[in-house]
Structures are given as structure tokens and as C-alpha cells.
Amino acid sequence: xxxxxxxxxxxxxxxxxxxxxxxxxxxxxxxxxxxxxxxxxxxxxxxxxxxxxxxxxxxxxxxxxxxxxxxxxxxxxxxxxxxxxxxxxxxxxxxxxxxxxxxxxxxxxxxxxxxxxxxxxxxxxxxxxxxxxxxxxxxxxxxxxxxxxxxxxxxxxxxxxxxxxxxxxxxxxxxxxxxxxxxxxxxxxxxxxxxxxxxxxxxxxxxxxxxxxxxxxxxxxxxxxxxxxxxxxxxxxxxxxxxxxxxxxxxxxxxxxxxxxxxxxxxxxxxxxxxxxxxxxxxxxxxxxxxxxxxxxxxxxxxxxxxxxxxxx
Amino acid sequence: xxxxxxxxxxxxxxxxxxxxxxxxxxxxxxxxxxxxxxxxxxxxxxxxxxxxxxxxxxxxxxxxxxxxxxxxxxxxxxxxxxxxxxxxxxxxxxxxxxxxxxxxxxxxxxxxxxxxxxxxxxxxxxxxxxxxxxxxxxxxxxxxxxxxxxxxxxxxxxxxxxxxxxxxxxxxxxxxxxxxxxxxxxxxxxxxxxxxxxxxxxxxxxxxxxxxxxxxxxxxxxxxxxxxxxxxxxxxxxxxxxxxxxxxxxxxxxxxxxxxxxxxxxxxx
Amino acid sequence: xxxxxxxxxxxxxxxxxxxxxxxxxxxxxxxxxxxxxxxxxxxxxxxxxxxxxxxxxxxxxxxxxxxxxxxxxxxxxxxxxxxxxxxxxxxxxxxxxxxxxxxxxxxxxxxxxxxxxxxxxxxxxxxxxxxxxxxxxxxxxxxxxxxxxxxxxxxxxxxxxxxxxxxxxxxxxxxxxxxxxxxxxxxxxxxxxxxxxxxxxxxxxxxxxxxxxxxxxxxxxxxxxxxxxxxxxxxxxxxxxxxxxxxxxxxxxxxxxxxxxxxxxxxxxxxxxxxxxxxxxxxxxxxxxxxxxx
Numbered sequence: 001x002x003x004x005x006x007x008x009x010x011x012x013x014x015x016x017x018x019x020x021x022x023x024x025x026x027x028x029x030x031x032x033x034x035x036x037x038x039x040x041x042x043x044x045x046x047x048x049x050x051x052x053x054x055x056x057x058x059x060x061x062x063x064x065x066x067x068x069x070x071x072x073x074x075x076x077x078x079x080x081x082x083x084x085x086x087x088x089x090x091x092x093x094x095x096x097x098x099x100x101x102x103x104x105x106x107x108x109x110x111x112x113x114x115x116x117x118x119x120x121x122x123x124x125x126x127x128x129x130x131x132x133x134x135x136x137x138x139x140x141x142x143x144x145x146x147x148x149x150x151x152x153x154x155x156x157x158x159x160x161x162x163x164x165x166x167x168x169x170x171x172x173x174x175x176x177x178x179x180x181x182x183x184x185x186x187x188x189x190x191x192x193x194x195x196x197x198x199x200x201x202x203x204x205x206x207x208x209x210x211x212x213x214x215x216x217x218x219x220x221x222x223x224x225x226x227x228x229x230x231x232x233x234x235x236x237x238x239x240x241x242x243x244x245x246x247x248x249x250x251x252x253x254x255x256x257x258x259x260x261x262x263x264x265x266x267x268x269x270x271x272x273x274x275x276x277x278x279x280x281x282x283x284x285x286x287x288x289x290x291x292x293x294x295x296x297x298x299x300x301x302x303x304x305x306x307x308x309x310x311x312x313x
Numbered sequence: 314x315x316x317x318x319x320x321x322x323x324x325x326x327x328x329x330x331x332x333x334x335x336x337x338x339x340x341x342x343x344x345x346x347x348x349x350x351x352x353x354x355x356x357x358x359x360x361x362x363x364x365x366x367x368x369x370x371x372x373x374x375x376x377x378x379x380x381x382x383x384x385x386x387x388x389x390x391x392x393x394x395x396x397x398x399x400x401x402x403x404x405x406x407x408x409x410x411x412x413x414x415x416x417x418x419x420x421x422x423x424x425x426x427x428x429x430x431x432x433x434x435x436x437x438x439x440x441x442x443x444x445x446x447x448x449x450x451x452x453x454x455x456x457x458x459x460x461x462x463x464x465x466x467x468x469x470x471x472x473x474x475x476x477x478x479x480x481x482x483x484x485x486x487x488x489x490x491x492x493x494x495x496x497x498x499x500x501x502x503x504x505x506x507x508x509x510x511x512x513x514x515x516x517x518x519x520x521x522x523x524x525x526x527x528x529x530x531x532x533x534x535x536x537x538x539x540x541x542x543x544x545x546x547x548x549x550x551x552x553x554x555x556x557x558x559x560x561x562x563x564x565x566x567x568x569x570x571x572x573x574x575x576x577x578x579x580x581x582x
Numbered sequence: 583x584x585x586x587x588x589x590x591x592x593x594x595x596x597x598x599x600x601x602x603x604x605x606x607x608x609x610x611x612x613x614x615x616x617x618x619x620x621x622x623x624x625x626x627x628x629x630x631x632x633x634x635x636x637x638x639x640x641x642x643x644x645x646x647x648x649x650x651x652x653x654x655x656x657x658x659x660x661x662x663x664x665x666x667x668x669x670x671x672x673x674x675x676x677x678x679x680x681x682x683x684x685x686x687x688x689x690x691x692x693x694x695x696x697x698x699x700x701x702x703x704x705x706x707x708x709x710x711x712x713x714x715x716x717x718x719x720x721x722x723x724x725x726x727x728x729x730x731x732x733x734x735x736x737x738x739x740x741x742x743x744x745x746x747x748x749x750x751x752x753x754x755x756x757x758x759x760x761x762x763x764x765x766x767x768x769x770x771x772x773x774x775x776x777x778x779x780x781x782x783x784x785x786x787x788x789x790x791x792x793x794x795x796x797x798x799x800x801x802x803x804x805x806x807x808x809x810x811x812x813x814x815x816x817x818x819x820x821x822x823x824x825x826x827x828x829x830x831x832x833x834x835x836x837x838x839x840x841x842x843x844x845x846x847x848x849x850x851x852x853x854x855x856x857x858x859x860x861x862x863x864x865x866x867x868x869x870x871x872x873x874x875x876x
Contacts (some may be wrong), residue, residue, distance in 0.1 A: 037490035038461060072455065180356035181517055182554075183562040210563065249494045254520045260502075262495025266460045369773050396775045409766040412874055413604075413788045419767075422784070426775040455872060475774065 001067070002027050003057035003146050003169050003201040004049065009061035011044050011053065016270035018044050019226045021061070023297075026218070028168070031195055031202040033216035033233065035209065037248075039267050041225035046173050049087050050148070051078050059225045084114055091174040093154035099147035104142025105131070110164040130161040133188055152183035158191065163194070170195075176211060181289045188214050209252050214236055221245050222277035224268055227297055231304030241306040241313055245304045277309070285310045315382075316513060317345040317368070317399065322377035322387075327370040327421040332533050334444035337533045343513075345479055346525065350505070352543065354519070354558065360513045365481045369401055397426050400472040406464035410456040412430070416467055417452030423474035433505055441470040443499060444507075462493040462574040479511040486521055498524050499581060520533035521566050523547055531555045590854045603680050606776050606871040617862035627673030636664035638671040638824045647841050657843035659833055661822070668824035669847050674820060676826050678736065680802035683743035684859075688794055689802060690744070691751025696782055696790060697753060701758025713749035721746055722811060739818040742795065744784065755790040756796060757791070761769060762789060788870055795867040799860030806852055826852050 011019040016228060027031045031264040036042035047053050049063055051070065061068045065086065070078060080167040090096045098106055107126035111117060117125065124141070130138035133156040146154060155175055162170055176184040177190070191269070192215050193263040195202050206212060212219050212233055219236045221229040221244070240246045247263045255261040263284040276282070276291040283290065289309050299305040300313040321339040326333050340362040345351050355361040366372040368379060370391045379387040386395045401410035410419050420441075424434045439449060443464040449458055459467070463487065472480055485501065486494040498521065505512055516522055522529060522543065529546040531539040531554065539552040547564065550556045559565045602610075611617070626633060635655070636642075641662035650657040657667035709807040725742045732738045762768060763786075771781055810827015813819035819828065826848040833844025 037492060180357065182557045185561055207492065248492050251495050252520075252523045254495050254498060260495035260498040260524050262499070263492040264496070266462050266493065267490070269458075269460065369769075371772055377651050395772065395773065399771050399773075399780075403770065405768040406765065409770055411767045411785050412785075413870070422771070423774050424779075467620065471770070471774075526583070 001062075003066060004203065005064040005067070006049070007062045009045065009048060009059070009063065011041070011048055011060075012043065012058040013054065014056065017273060018225050018270055019048070020294075022151075022220075022222070023156075023229050024204060024220050024223075024227070024230060025046050026169070026201045028199040028201055030205070030218055031192075031204065032204045033212035034203065034269050035207070035219055036205075036213050036222035037267060038205055039224060039270060041221040042078070042205045042222050043173060044206075045066060045222070046088075046171055046203065049203070050082050050086060050171060051075075058178065058281075070250075083110075084165050086166055086169045087162035087165060088171045089155070089162050089175050091177050093151065093158040093175075093178075094146055094151065096158055097149075097154060097161070101145075102142065103144055104147070106141075107157070107161050107164045107238060110161055110233045114165040114271075125158070127163070130157065130166060132194075133160045134158070134186075137231075142294075149180050152187060154195060155179065155187055159191070159194070167200065167205065169201045172202065175204070177206070177208070178280045182246050184211075184232070187212075193214060199252055209249060219311075221248075224273060225270075226278055226294070227305075228279065229304075229306050230297065231302065235302060235304045239304075241304070241311050242308050243285050243311065247284075277307075315347050315478075316380075317366060318380045319343050319364075319368060319380045319552070320377070320380070320423045321376045323363065324360075324367055324372065325375045336372075336535055338367065341537060342531060345513050346563050347360055347478055347509045350525050350527050352514045352516060352522045352529045354516060354555075356517045356558075358505045358534070359411070359432050359580035360534045361532050362483060363517055364532075365401065365483050365513070366479070368481060369399060370395070394425060397475040398477055399481065400475055400477040401481045401483060402465075402472050404483050406461055406468045407456055407488075410464065412456055415452065415454075415460070416454055416456065416464075417458075420452070420471055420474065422477040426475050432501075437526070438470075439473070443469075444473075444504070445470045447494055449508040459505040461489050462496060465470060465497055466491055466500065469497075469504065473504070477510070479513065482512055482514045483517075484515070484516055484518075485492055487516070487518060488515075494521070495524075501525065512568075517558060518561050519547065519562050531558075555576060586603055594876065606869070607872070608866065611865035611869040612862070614862075614865050615678060616865055619854075619858040620862055623673060623858060624677060626670060627677055630667075630670045630674060634664075634667035636667045636669050637662065638667045639822055641822070647836065647844070649841070650843055656847045657841075659829070659844035660836060661832075663822065663824075665829070665844055665847050668829060669826070669851050672733065672824040672826045672829060672848060673851065675736065675823065676806055676809060676852075678873035679740055679743065680805040680859070682740040683747060683805045684798055684801045686740060686744035688751050688798075691748040691791065692755050692787075692794060694748070694750040695755025696759055696786060698784060698813075699756035699790075700763055700778070702760070702763070710756075711784065713752050714744065716749045721808065722815065725808075725812055725817060726815070730870075733795025735819065736818075737811070739809065742818075743808050746808070747801050747804070750797065750801065751794060754793045758790045758793060759786050762786065791870045792867055795863045795870065798857055798866075802859045803852075803856050806855070 002025040006025065007023050008021055009022045010017065022045055025233045034045060039302065044053065053059065065081060070174055085257055097103065104126045105124060107129055108122035108127045111125050112122040127138045127142050130142055133154050135141050135153060149157060175201065176187050177189055179187060188211055188237045204215060207256065216233045218231065219233045220227055221236065221242065223244050229236055229240065229245045237244065237249065253261065263282050268278055274291065276293055280286050281288040286312055295307040297305045297307045304313060306313055319534055320342050322338055324338040326335045326337055340532060341364055343351060351366060353361050356494050357479050363372065367374050369544065370386060376385050378385045381395055384392065386392060412418065419432055420438050424446055429437070442448060442451070447463060447466055451463060451467060482501065486497050489497060502525065503508065514522070514525055526543040529536050529541060529543045531552060539546060539550065546555065550559060556565060599695055610723050642658070643662050645658050646662045647660055648654055648658045654666065654668060659665055693804060694709060698706045728742055729738060768785055771785055806827055809818060809825060811812065813828040819825045830845045830849040836844055
């Protein structure tokens with residue numbers, strides 16, 4: 001049984017193929033990281049799950065939530081799902097909160113809609129949730145407006161808001177990226193604590209390898225709209241097989257001494273995707289075949305999959 | 314003209330009638346030498362960006378001196394020579410270029426402090442692009458039509474158009490993809506070597522600091538809390554905030570090591 | 583701190599077209615279908631004496647409220663005026679006032695808005711309070727006072743309507759300038775030695791024109807409405823000078839009796855003029871809005 005199942009998802013946006021044949025699934029209690037750099041299609045993938053793609057996007061493939069296909073639901077049903085069973089948090093937490101409503105009231109409102117609790121009970125729960133998110137003196141902070149909150153605090157409040165409806169799946173789009181580095185670690189640890197040992201599933205979109213390392217059980221590595229590598233986070237991060245993953249992980253530290261490590265060249269622009277492997281131009285292992293044919297994702301029996309003509313598991 | 318010296322810099326933002334004044338930078342002094350990189354480390358609100366804007370004289374300091382050679386340029390009209398000598402590379406390259414202008418127009422615009430004919434400018438632009446590893450095909454594009462890494466290279470080329478002796482680098486890599494940060498670090502190092510630039514690197518990422526800096530100053534809430542030779546500060550930080558910054562990128566000395574992934578994945582239903 | 587921006591969402595287009603200078607882009611926006619339409623409207627108004635079939639100022643008391651026919655192709659109104667001839671002639675006044683007040687309003691409002699947005703602080707507060715004062719004036723009452731002092735003529739009419747347009751442009755331009763005043767590219771330009779004027783001219787003004795052009799159609803619609811409202815009170819345009827707004831109101835009472843023609847034809851003229859100006863405004867807006875929506 002899976003919470004989320006994405007099968008053969010492709011998205012065309014403004015005439016460009018920004019997501020190509022992406023498949024993955026998330027089981028209850030798992031925390032999946034979608035790791036990618038700019039233009040990798042990771043955000044578009046997340047937006048397709050919550051049905052928030054910009055107008056004019058063409059989608060192919062299937063997305064199922066708890067074995068129910070989203071494509072076959074009415075937009076009303078999908079909207080209900082989005083507010084309840086599927087919740088989402090964003091990078092800019094301050095902007096994601098309503099600026100004119102007290103934080104506590106926003107959380108209580110979501111909680112009441114999902115449980116039908118009394119106003120008083122909902123408020124108590126809101127304060128409780130803020131406390132669980134590590135906000136000091138939650139009873140007082142619940143009366144604050146979003147602009148009183150720092151970025152890190154706002155992200156915690158947004159998490160409380162997202163979890164108020166007891167979702168079975170949380171989708172988090174770069175939730176720590178706007179924060180100071182010293183605050184990022186704390187928020188990552190918080191999210192980890194909220195999910196570890198629970199049946200809630202998490203899909204986190206990130207460009208930051210360390211977030212995946214600290215937080216995720218599974219990872220999907222995307223590049224130029226394509227899945228390059230996928231599998232258990234430990235496997236992928238410690239024994240990366242795809243040349244892109246290897247060199248991406250290698251460039252994180254910038255090289256501890258001497259020559260800085262990086263991947264030469266640039267990711268292809270969305271309007272100029274090559275016919276073959278999108279990484280071919282930057283790859284040190286490139287062969288003729290890579291330029292004409294796209295590699296398919298090939299899994300071993302550990303669930304570790306790699307899309308590469310040259311490296312095989 | 315070989316040292317950019319800042320002495321006792323202070324900047325107070327007046328909060329207006331209703332609010333309290335904010336001391337953004339207090340008693341900040343430093344020297345930037347050519348061929349040398351000084352890293353100014355701090356997170357949002359620490360005052361590092363204000364220091365950058367003050368040194369570029371895009372803000373005027375409340376007190377203190379900014380000297381290039383003998384001349385104090387901290388108040389009044391900024392001499393053209395100073396403008397030429399000190400340039401900046403911004404954090405987010407996409408914000409650093411006017412979205413309504415082509416890259417070519419923006420680059421031409423960078424030569425306004427130098428009296429060149431259009432032809433001379435075009436020749437020098439070609440040279441600059443070449444030195445940052447790009448070619449003329451980017452000139453006709455708008456900023457959104459090139460990648461972030463390419464645009465940051467163009468940002469560096471633009472800063473070099475005035476033939477500066479000093480560059481302020483305001484988080485030059487933190488808006489870029491992980492896989493290309495090293496490219497920019499390397500390009501900056503090469504550029505520094507070839508032109509003998511003095512660099513003031515503003516960053517909160519200790520990995521970038523380790524890769525580039527000779528000396529380090531750590532700022533916290535507007536004041537410098539630690540300074541010293543880079544190797545020393547990174548290996549043996551004396552201030553707890555410096556330690557936190559190192560821990561954040563797994564460069565701490567074990568006290569708060571990066572948590573590893575779960576020892577065994579939780580069983581899925 | 584920012585994160586790598588995802589260009590796939592921002593750039594919803596294919597391979598970029600080769601760029602064209604702002605001047606050329608503006609020119610090609612004007613030399614376009616809407617530009618041609620505006621030209622045609624202006625030409626028809628200008629050549630009204632040649633096109634009109636009757637004298638627009640002389641009513642025929644024996645031919646009141648006649649339906650469209652070969653003699654009166656748009657029919658006649660309750661006074662016996664030929665609706666076709668008056669609709670053609672009215673363009674002279676209405677288009678002059680609409681274009682004149684929009685251009686004058688923008689010519690004053692844009693620089694003031696730039697000043698407010700760029701300088702900020704006290705200058706901004708004072709200018710904003712001023713625009714609020716202007717917007718608080720009851721337009722008709724104010725117009726009556728000015729007409730009493732300055733006399734009843736078209737120039738005064740344009741001036742008054744432009745006066746009420748100014749705050750709209752000021753606020754709009756200020757709202758565009760304020761957020762980009764501290765943008766990195768503006769800082770970069772200052773570090774490269776741009777003075778205030780060249781900074782405004784090169785970096786701030788082009789951005790501020792985007793909403794200004796979009797506002798053109800709304801403002802000209804407002805202008806025609808004002809002219810009609812004032813002429814109803816006998817201000818600005820004295821009867822029987824042909825003017826679309828007053829023609830519509832003169833015929834409005836007849837529509838319920840099935841006599842639609844005295845109102846509908848000038849109504850169509852207003853509609854066409856507004857549509858043309860709107861389309862032209864959109865063209866101009868697009869010409870300025872290159873390199874993405876930011």
C-alpha cells in the first residue's frame with residue numbers, strides 16, 4: 001500500500017518538456033526527498049501532485065493518492081483532498097500565512113474544519129501544535145500576527161498549520177531554503193522529529209543535499225526534467241551510481257582543500273533539451289550512445305535505480 | 314592606492330518618530346589589500362550587507378572613515394576614481410540585471426565611467442566575456458534567458474568593466490546551484506590572481522570561506538565578534554556563533570556533527 | 583538568502599527571439615492594427631465636413647426621431663438632428679479630450695510618481711497626501727468652479743480631466759518604482775556611476791510604463807464619461823455641439839419606446855474608440871514588457 005503513486009508523469013509548460021516520464025511512490029511513514037537543481041523539474045513535479053500547475057500546462061501520466069487516481073476525481077474532490085489529506089508547505093512561510101489573521105486563529109480554523117471541534121478546543125489544539133513545533137510560550141505567540149514572526153518561526157507556524165488537518169501526506173517545497181543556515185538545521189531536525197515513527201508520509205523538494213541526508217529515507221534525483229537516480233537515501237547518497245549524482249555530491253563541499261570541485265558546463269535550457277541523456281554534455285563518462293538515446297531508469301533488487309547507459313548497478 | 318581601509322564605521326538607521334533607531338553596523342574597521350581576500354561572515358541581520366553598501370557608498374555611514382590611499386570618501390560626493398576602483402558582484406544574478414535590458418545593453422552600460430568609443434567598448438566586452446568563459450551569443454539575450462551560473466559570470470564581467478582594484482562579493486555563490494558554485498569560486502580566484510584584486514567576500518557559507526579567504530571576520534548583530542587568519546578561525550573558532558556556522562555545514566569539530574540518516578529505515582506498511 | 587530560481591516556471595516560452603531596441607518596439611506597436619484603427623478614427627473626425635451628410639448643428643424640426651433610412655442613415659434624434667453627421671463630428675471633440683487628457687495626465691503623473699517612489703520619505707508622504715486631496719474632490723463640483731473662473735472651453739475641459747487622472751498615474755508609477763528602487767541592478771547601476779537622472783531614465787522609467795500603458799484605455803473611457811457628465815450640466819461643451827456622451831444621454835429616454843438609434847450609434851462610437859485605445863495600450867505595454875514579467 002502506498003500513500004502517493006506517481007507513474008509516468010510528464011509535464012509540458014509553454015512548449016517545453018519540463019518533466020519527462022517521472023515515476024516514484026511513497027509508502028506511509030517514508031520521507032522522500034526530490035533532489036534537484038534549478039530547471040530539474042522538481043517543483044513542477046510537486047505542483048502537479050497538488051494540482052497547482054500554472055495555466056496551459058499539459059500533463060500526462062497518472063498520480064494516485066491512496067490508490068485513488070487524482071486525474072479521475074472532480075476538481076472539488078481534489079480540492080478537498082488538498083486541504084485535508086494532503087497538505088503543503090512552501091519556501092516563503094511569511095507569505096504563505098494570512099497577514100491579517102492571528103497565527104493561532106489560522107491554525108484553529110483549519111483544525112475546526114477537519115474535526116468540527118468547538119472554537120475553544122480548536123484554540124487549545126492550535127496552542128498545543130505551536131508548542132509541538134518548538135515555539136516558546138505558544139499561548140502568547142498564538143495571538144501574534146505573521147509579521148511578528150521571524151522566518152524560522154513562521155516556517156514552524158506554517159508546519160503547525162499544515163499538520164492541523166492531520167494530513168497523511170505533507171509536501172514541502174524547499175521549506176528551509178529562505179532561512180539562515182543556523183536556523184535551517186533546527187527546522188530540518190523539527191520536521192524529522194515530526195515524521196519519525198509516525199505513519200505520515202513526507203515529500204520534500206530540495207536542492208540541498210544535506211537536507212536529504214538529515215531528513216529523508218528515500219530520494220529521487222532529478223536533472224533537466226528526468227529522474228537520474230532513485231532509491232533509499234542511504235544507498236543513493238553513500239553509493240551514488242549515476243555520474244551526475246556522484247559529481248553533484250562531490251561538489252557540495254566545494255573541495256576541502258586545493259582546487260574547488262564542481263561540474264563543468266551548465267544544465268540545458270528547457271527549450272534546448274538534447275535528444276539523448278540531458279547530462280551528456282557535462283558528463284566525464286559520456287559515450288556516443290548517450291547523445292542519441294535517453295537512458296531508462298533501471299532498478300536493482302534493493303530498490304536502487306539508475307538511469308545511465310554507462311554505469312550499471 | 315593599494316589598500317582599502319575602513320575605520321570605525323557606524324551606520325544607524327533612523328526608525329522615524331514611532332520606532333527606535335537601529336544600529337546596523339557599529340565600530341567596524343578592516344583593511345582590504347590587493348591580492349588578498351577578506352571574508353566577512355554573518356547571516357541576515359548581522360550587518361554584513363550594510364557594510365558592503367557602505368563601502369560601495371550606496372549608503373552613507375553615520376560615522377567612520379573609508380579610505381582609498383589618502384582620500385577619505387566616506388562623506389559627500391563619491392570621486393569617479395573611487396567608483397572605478399571598487400565594484401560589486403551580487404548574490405542573486407537574476408536580480409542584478411535589469412530585466413528589461415539585454416545583457417549586451419547592460420554590459421555597455423557598465424562602461425559609463427570610462428571614456429571609450431562604442432567600438433572599443435564592444436572589443437573590451439568580447440574580451441571580458443572570454444575571460445569569464447562565455448562568448449558573444451549571450452549579448453542578445455535577456456537575463457531570464459541564460460542560466461544562473463552564466464548570468465553570475467556575466468555579473469563578474471560587468472564588475473570588471475571599470476578595471477577595479479577591489480571587488481565586494483556579496484554572497485556570490487549562494488543563489489547558484491551546488492554543482493556550479495565551484496566554477497564561480499574558481500573563476501573568482503583566477504580573476505583575482507590575474508588582476509591582483511583585493512576581495513571583500515561576504516558569505517555565511519563556511520565552505521566558500523574556506524575555499525577563498527585569507528582572513529576572516531565574523532559579524533553578529535552589527536559588531537565583529539571574531540577575526541583572524543582563515544585557517545585559524547575555521548579550525549579553532551573562539552566564538553560560539555562561529556562554531557554554529559561551521560556546524561551548519563558539517564565543518565564543526567565533532568561537537569555537533571551532522572546527523573546521519575536513520576540507522577535502519579522504518580518499516581513501511 | 584535566496585535559492586536557485588527555477589527557470590522552467592518563469593520562462594514559459596521557447597527559444598528567445600532576437601531582441602529589438604525599445605524605440606523600434608514602441609514604433610512597431612504604434613504601426614499596428616490598433617494603431618491603424620486609431621488613425622482611421624482620427625481621420626474620419628478630421629474629414630467630418632466631407633463625410634457628414636447634414637449640418638450637425640442645424641436641426642430639422644420636421645424630422646424628429648426618424649428611424650435610419652437612406653436620407654438619414656443613422657436616423658434623427660428627438661430634436662431633429664442627423665445622428666450620423668453628429669456622430670462623425672463628435673469624434674473631433676471626444677478624441678481630442680480623451681487623448682489630450684490622458685497624455686497630459688500621464689505627462690504630469692509619471693514624473694511625479696517617479697519622484698515619490700524614488701525619493702521616498704517626506705517627499706513621498708507629501709505627494710501622496712496631495713493625491714489623496716485631489717481624489718477627494720468631487721469632480722463635477724470642482725469642474726464647475728474651474729469653468730466659472732477659467733471660462734467654458736475645450737482646453738479647460740482637458741485640463742480638468744487630466745487633473746483627475748494625475749493621481750492615478752502617480753500612485754501606479756510609485757507602486758512600480760518603490761520595490762525596484764533597492765533592486766540589485768539599480769544598486770549595480772549606481773556603483774557604475776549612474777547619477778539619479780540617468781538611473782531613472784534608463785532603469786526605472788521603462789519599468790513604470792508597463793501599467794501606465796495599460797491604464798490608457800481606462801483613463802480615456804473616464805474622460806469621455808466626464809465630458810458627457812459635464813455637458814449634461816451645460817459645462818465644457820455647450821449644446822448643440824456634437825459630443826458622444828451627451829448624444830447618448832439625449833437619446834437614452836427614447837430606448838424604452840423602441841427608438842434606439844439616437845443612443846446606440848454614438849454608443850458604438852465610444853465603444854470603438856475605447857476598444858482601439860485599449861488594444862493600442864496593450865500593444866505598447868507588451869513593447870515595454872520584454873525579458874520576462876518581473
